[in-house]
Amino acid sequence: DTEVTQTPKHLVMGMTNKKSLKCEQHMGHRAMYWYKQKAKKPPELMFVYSYEKLSINESVPSRFSPECPNSSLLNLHLHALQPEDSALYLCASSRWASGRASYNEQFFGPGTRLTVL
């Protein structure tokens, strides 16, 4: 299995809702990532988990709360979002979160298209 899966594919939520995005990989990767991608822009890194511990938080607002329950799963909990948070949320994984970058390819999932009303 060489893929990263994400659910749901689409999500529409109001500003007072609480929802969660889920990501799963079974490649034995020990690093997992959340990216945000706005239309016609490159992905922007939000969080990095290494060995199930948060290692990088790119100054993301607290209304986004990541969680890594085990080495295969990554969640992003959403609460009190704003319309400007509407975007494609991408999950990625790589073999590890440190070590030689040139042997640490990141594999992306298909993303969750989030719309905040």
Next chain:
Amino acid sequence: GENVEQHPSTLSVQEGDSAVIKCTYSDSASNYFPWYKQELGKGPQLIIDIRSNVGEKKDQRIAVTLNKTAKHFSLHITETQPEDSAVYFCAAIPTEYGNKLVFGAGTILRVKS
């Protein structure tokens, strides 16, 4: 920090022609340069990458070249096909030991049949 510039922003070619996308980077310590293809409604897919100890790498119709002295790398697609139409992102990782991808702005490639 690392900055990656990508050109052109859009590129239209006839089916069968070649396409070239160019990127420059600022951090001379960067040593890994992946290229991603993103089709509409999908996540980015790694299509080829190159490491700093290599000048060129080919995979069928796709090739990447790296000039470390000039700090630029390029994606070459030959014999383009309609299914090559997508957004292409170059990226760099700025330190030898790291995992933070710095992306270029992207190139929309349209292959006209």
